[in-house]
Amino acid sequence: MSNASSLSLALRIWRQRHDEPAGRFLTYRLTGLSPDLSLLEALDRLNQQLLLEGERPVHFEHDCREGICGSCGFLVNGQAQGPQSGSTVCQLYLREFSDGQTLTLEPWRARAFPLIQDLAVDxxxxxxxxxxxxxxxxxIGSAPEANAxxxxxxxxxxxxxxxxxxxxxxxxxxxxxxxxxxxxxxxxxxxxxxxxxxxxxxxxxxxxxxxxxxxxxxxxxxxxxxxxxxxxxxxxxxxxxxxxxxxx
Amino acid sequence: MRLDPRLPSGPVAEAWSRRRQELPLIAPANRRHYRVLVVGSGLAGASAAASLAEQGYRVRLLTYHDSPRRAHSVAAQGGINAARNYQNDGDSVERLFRDTVRGGDFRAREAGCHRLAEISGSIIDHCVALGVPFAREYGGTLSNRSFGGSQVSRTFYARGQTGQQLLYGVVQALLRQVEAGRVELCPQRDLLDLITVDGVARGAICRHRLSGSLETHTAHAVVLASGGYSNVFHRSTNAVRSNASAIWRAHRRGALLANPCFTQIHPTCIPSGDPDQSKLTLMSESLRNDGRVWLPRRAGDQRPPDQVPEAERDYFLERLYPAYGNMVPRDVASRRSRELCLSGHGVGPTGRSIYLDFDEAIRRQGRSVIEGRYGNLFSMYERITGSDPYREPMRIYPAPHYTMGGLWVDYHLMSTVPGLFVLGEANFSEHGANRLGASALMQGLADGLFIAPATVPAWLADQPHPKLGEDHPSCREALEGVRRRIAHLRSIGGRQPAEVLRRQLGTLLIESCGISRSAAGLRQGIEGVAALREGFQQELLLPDPGTPLDPELEKALQLEDYLELADLMLRDALSREESCGAHFREEHQSENGEALRRDDDFCHIAAWEWRAEGEPLRHQEPLSFRAIHPTARSYR
Missing domain, CATH: 1.10.1060.10 (Alpha-helical ferredoxin)
Incomplete structure (x- = not known):
C-alpha cells in the first residue's frame, strides 16, 4: 500500500486484436499518477496518451465504475479482479500498489469466454x-399481495x-x-x-x-x-x- | 403545434381505471403479428419487453451493454416507494400522490402522479413474486424506511442495492421470454437514428459495437427506455457510458423534448480527489436518516473534524429546516451545501465538501445497527477514499444524478412522434421539477410493468400492420444519414480526443446550468457551447483504429449529441424565469434564499421542437391543478 503522493507504474498489457490468432504483452509506463485514481482511470489516461501518439487504445469493458454493473474485469498479476478482496477492478485504487511496481493485465481465459479484444472477453x-x-x-399481473x-x-x-x-x-x-x-x-x-x-x-x-x-x-x-x-x-x-x- | 396530453376528464382518482376501460385490445391470436422494438434494458425497458412478450407480442430488445443485467438501474441504492401503509403511519395513495406533486413543485401532471401512486403497490407485489429479496422484519413481513422529502416510511429496500435486485428480477423475467423465443435480445448495439415513415416511428438504425456494422431494425412500435442525460455534465453519478443519443436522435426526428433544464443534483456523493477521476460515486441518501450534516461555524477552519468542538459545528440543515432537518429534499440540501462551500466553510483538500457524521447515531444505536443498515455503503466509501466512516465523518458533495426532463410524452407515454413511446428516466413525466428519493425505480417499473403494456397495444390495435422492409426509402435514408455522419466525423482530422472536448463541455455546463443559475451565466453558457460546437467540428481527433471495435467513435457520436442537448438545456433554463424544484434561478428567490415559483407565468411544461435551421421552438403545455392547490414548498 502506497503513501506516496504520486506514483509511477509499468503496465504490462495483453494486446490482441479481435482478428488475431495470438496476442503479446506490451509494456507501458505511466508517471505522476495520483494514488486516489482507480486502475481503470489509469487505463483511461494511458488510452488518451496512445490516441495522441497514433496508437490503438487498449480495449477493456467497463461502465458503472462503482463495482455493481459487473462489466469490468481482467487479471491483475494473475488474479481475477485484482489483488484486493471483495472488489472489482474499477474499485481498485492505485494506493494499493507501490511506486515503480509492474502490473500485468491480461484477459480472462476460459473456453466459455472467447476473447473480444485486448482485455475484453465475451x-x-x-x-x-x-x-x-x-x-x-x-x-406480470398475477402476483398475490406482497405481505401474503x-x-x-x-x-x-x-x-x-x-x-x-x-x-x-x-x-x-x-x-x-x-x-x-x-x-x-x-x-x-x-x-x-x-x-x-x-x-x-x-x-x-x-x-x-x-x-x-x-x-x-x-x-x-x-x-x-x-x-x-x-x-x-x-x-x-x-x-x-x-x-x-x-x-x- | 398543439400538444394534446390525452388526459382523462373527470376526477383524477378514477382517471386511470376509466381510461383502461376505453383502450382497444388485440386478441391473443393476433398479437404475434406485431413487433415492438425496445431500446434499453434497465428497469423500464426490461420490464416493458417482458410484459409485452408475456402478452404475446414479438419483441426485440436493443442494449449497448453485453448483458441486460448491466443497465444503470443496477446502481440505484436506496429503495422504491409504494403507498402500502404497512407501517400504519398514515400513508395512502392520496398521500403519495400529493407528495409527488408537491415534491415536483407543481410542474407535473396531476393525473400522471395519481396513476403512479395507484400503481406503486402492485409493483411491490409483482417484484416480490419475481423473487426480489426485499428487507424483512423478524415476523416475515416487508420492512420499510423513510426517505428524503417524506414524513412516512414507505420505502421498500434490499440493503443498499435495491436497484440491482429489482433489475435482476425484471431481467430474469426478460430472459425467460428470450428462452421462450418471444424476445430477441440484441446486446452491444448503439442506437444512432430513429426510422420514421410518414412521421410514424417504425424502427431504428444501430451500430453493432463489436462488428462495427450498421443495422436496420424495423417494428410496428418503438419503445425508448434509454435513461437520462446527466452525463452531459462533467462527472455525474451515472455509468460512464450512459448517454443521451437515443433521445436526442428521436428529438431530431420530431419528438419534442420537455423541461430539459430540470436536472437533479444529488447531495450525497463522494467528492473528487483527482482531475482524472472519471465519475462521482453516489451514496444513498438513506444515509441522511442517521447521518448529520455539518460544517465548521468559522470559515476557513482547517482543523480535522474530531478537533472541532460541538459548539463550533453548524448542523446547518437542522438549523435552517427544523421540521425536516437532514432529510430535506435533494435540491435544498445541495444548494445549501454549495452556498456554504462558496462562502469558505467547505472542508477537505479542495474546500468543496461537507461532513456527514454518524458518530451520534453509532453512540445512540450501536455500531452493529448502523452496520446492518449501511454496511455496504460504508465499505464502498472506505474503498474509494481510504478513510473509515465509522471513525471519522464522511466527506460528501453534490453531483448531477438524475434528469427529470426528457422526451415529452402524453398520458399514454407516447411522444409527439406517433408510435414512439418513451419510458422511465428517458421521458419527462411525473417528477416535475424535482424527483423525490426512491421514486425513480417506482416510475421506471410503473411505466414498464403496467402502463406501456396497456397503451402500446392500444396504439397497435389502431394500426394497419404491413411489414416494413429494410429496403424502404425511409430506412435507406436513415442508414445513409448515419453512414455520412460517421464519415464526416472521421474526416475532421483534428488534435483533440473526444474525452477532452467532453470535459470542456461538461465543466462549462455544471458552472452555468448546475445547482444555481442566473440569466447572465446562462447567456455566457450558450455562447460557450456555440464555441465548443465549432471547436468540435475542427479539432476532433478520431483516427481509424483498424478494428471494428471503436470506443472513440462511440464517444464522438455521443459528444456531438451532447453539444446540441447542452444548448437546449441552457435555453430552457434561461426562458424559465422562475425558481422551481431543482431549477434555481438566482433572480427569483426570497429574502432568506428560498426558491420563488411564478405560477402566473410558468405553470406549464416547456416542450422544445428541433429545427434544422434556426433556433429551437418553445411550446407550452399548461398545467392545471384541481385536486391539490399549488402552495409554496416549505421544509422549515
Whole structure:
C-alpha cells in the first residue's frame, strides 16, 4: 500500500486484436499518477496518451465504475479482479500498489469466454445459463399481495446475499476448470431460499447445471478459487448446497 | 403545434381505471403479428419487453451493454416507494400522490402522479413474486424506511442495492421470454437514428459495437427506455457510458423534448480527489436518516473534524429546516451545501465538501445497527477514499444524478412522434421539477410493468400492420444519414480526443446550468457551447483504429449529441424565469434564499421542437391543478 503522493507504474498489457490468432504483452509506463485514481482511470489516461501518439487504445469493458454493473474485469498479476478482496477492478485504487511496481493485465481465459479484444472477453454464455431457468415463472399481473407470504428475516438476508452476484465472471476466470459453479449456485440459492422460487427448484437446478456444461464451462474441482476471487464475496458453501440438493 | 396530453376528464382518482376501460385490445391470436422494438434494458425497458412478450407480442430488445443485467438501474441504492401503509403511519395513495406533486413543485401532471401512486403497490407485489429479496422484519413481513422529502416510511429496500435486485428480477423475467423465443435480445448495439415513415416511428438504425456494422431494425412500435442525460455534465453519478443519443436522435426526428433544464443534483456523493477521476460515486441518501450534516461555524477552519468542538459545528440543515432537518429534499440540501462551500466553510483538500457524521447515531444505536443498515455503503466509501466512516465523518458533495426532463410524452407515454413511446428516466413525466428519493425505480417499473403494456397495444390495435422492409426509402435514408455522419466525423482530422472536448463541455455546463443559475451565466453558457460546437467540428481527433471495435467513435457520436442537448438545456433554463424544484434561478428567490415559483407565468411544461435551421421552438403545455392547490414548498 502506497503513501506516496504520486506514483509511477509499468503496465504490462495483453494486446490482441479481435482478428488475431495470438496476442503479446506490451509494456507501458505511466508517471505522476495520483494514488486516489482507480486502475481503470489509469487505463483511461494511458488510452488518451496512445490516441495522441497514433496508437490503438487498449480495449477493456467497463461502465458503472462503482463495482455493481459487473462489466469490468481482467487479471491483475494473475488474479481475477485484482489483488484486493471483495472488489472489482474499477474499485481498485492505485494506493494499493507501490511506486515503480509492474502490473500485468491480461484477459480472462476460459473456453466459455472467447476473447473480444485486448482485455475484453465475451461473457454472454452466463446469460444463456440464466435463460435455462434462472427465474421465477410468474407473469406480470398475477402476483398475490406482497405481505401474503411471510419470509423470515434471516432467510431473506441469505437470499439477498446470494442474489448480490453481479455476473462478472471472475469465478470462472479464477477456476482452474473454468467452471461457473459459483455463479450457478448463487442463482439457485437466491431463488430456492425464497418461497416464491421453490415450486421450480428441482427443475431449475437440473436445467442450469445442464446448460452450464453445454456452454463449455468445466466442472467444480473444489479448489474454491472462485470464492476467493468473487468481488461480492459469495461463499463457496453455496456450491456445496447446490451439490447436496442435486443428489437428494 | 398543439400538444394534446390525452388526459382523462373527470376526477383524477378514477382517471386511470376509466381510461383502461376505453383502450382497444388485440386478441391473443393476433398479437404475434406485431413487433415492438425496445431500446434499453434497465428497469423500464426490461420490464416493458417482458410484459409485452408475456402478452404475446414479438419483441426485440436493443442494449449497448453485453448483458441486460448491466443497465444503470443496477446502481440505484436506496429503495422504491409504494403507498402500502404497512407501517400504519398514515400513508395512502392520496398521500403519495400529493407528495409527488408537491415534491415536483407543481410542474407535473396531476393525473400522471395519481396513476403512479395507484400503481406503486402492485409493483411491490409483482417484484416480490419475481423473487426480489426485499428487507424483512423478524415476523416475515416487508420492512420499510423513510426517505428524503417524506414524513412516512414507505420505502421498500434490499440493503443498499435495491436497484440491482429489482433489475435482476425484471431481467430474469426478460430472459425467460428470450428462452421462450418471444424476445430477441440484441446486446452491444448503439442506437444512432430513429426510422420514421410518414412521421410514424417504425424502427431504428444501430451500430453493432463489436462488428462495427450498421443495422436496420424495423417494428410496428418503438419503445425508448434509454435513461437520462446527466452525463452531459462533467462527472455525474451515472455509468460512464450512459448517454443521451437515443433521445436526442428521436428529438431530431420530431419528438419534442420537455423541461430539459430540470436536472437533479444529488447531495450525497463522494467528492473528487483527482482531475482524472472519471465519475462521482453516489451514496444513498438513506444515509441522511442517521447521518448529520455539518460544517465548521468559522470559515476557513482547517482543523480535522474530531478537533472541532460541538459548539463550533453548524448542523446547518437542522438549523435552517427544523421540521425536516437532514432529510430535506435533494435540491435544498445541495444548494445549501454549495452556498456554504462558496462562502469558505467547505472542508477537505479542495474546500468543496461537507461532513456527514454518524458518530451520534453509532453512540445512540450501536455500531452493529448502523452496520446492518449501511454496511455496504460504508465499505464502498472506505474503498474509494481510504478513510473509515465509522471513525471519522464522511466527506460528501453534490453531483448531477438524475434528469427529470426528457422526451415529452402524453398520458399514454407516447411522444409527439406517433408510435414512439418513451419510458422511465428517458421521458419527462411525473417528477416535475424535482424527483423525490426512491421514486425513480417506482416510475421506471410503473411505466414498464403496467402502463406501456396497456397503451402500446392500444396504439397497435389502431394500426394497419404491413411489414416494413429494410429496403424502404425511409430506412435507406436513415442508414445513409448515419453512414455520412460517421464519415464526416472521421474526416475532421483534428488534435483533440473526444474525452477532452467532453470535459470542456461538461465543466462549462455544471458552472452555468448546475445547482444555481442566473440569466447572465446562462447567456455566457450558450455562447460557450456555440464555441465548443465549432471547436468540435475542427479539432476532433478520431483516427481509424483498424478494428471494428471503436470506443472513440462511440464517444464522438455521443459528444456531438451532447453539444446540441447542452444548448437546449441552457435555453430552457434561461426562458424559465422562475425558481422551481431543482431549477434555481438566482433572480427569483426570497429574502432568506428560498426558491420563488411564478405560477402566473410558468405553470406549464416547456416542450422544445428541433429545427434544422434556426433556433429551437418553445411550446407550452399548461398545467392545471384541481385536486391539490399549488402552495409554496416549505421544509422549515
Amino acid at each position: 461473457r454472454s454464455s452466463l446469460d444463456r445459463v440464466l435463460m435455462a431457468g434462472g427465474y421465477v415463472s410468474v407473469n 407470504l411471510p419470509v423470515g428475516r434471516e432467510l431473506a438476508a441469505q437470499a439477498f446475499e446470494a442474489a448480490s452476484c453481479i455476473g462478472c465472471g471472475a469465478c470462472v476466470a479464477a477456476c482452474p476448470n473454468a467452471s461457473a459453479s459459483l455463479f450457478v449456485a448463487a442463482k439457485l440459492a437466491h431463488l430456492d431460499l425464497l418461497p416464491q422460487g421453490q415450486p421450480e427448484a428441482a427443475q431449475r437446478s437440473r436445467r442450469l447445471r445442464e446448460r452450464m456444461a453445454q456452454e463449455g464451462f468445466g466442472v467444480c474441482g473444489n479448489q474454491l478459487e472462485c470464492a476467493a476471487a468473487c468481488p461480492k464475496e459469495i461463499p463457496s458453501a453455496l456450491i456445496s448446497r447446490m451439490n447436496r440438493h442435486a443428489r437428494s
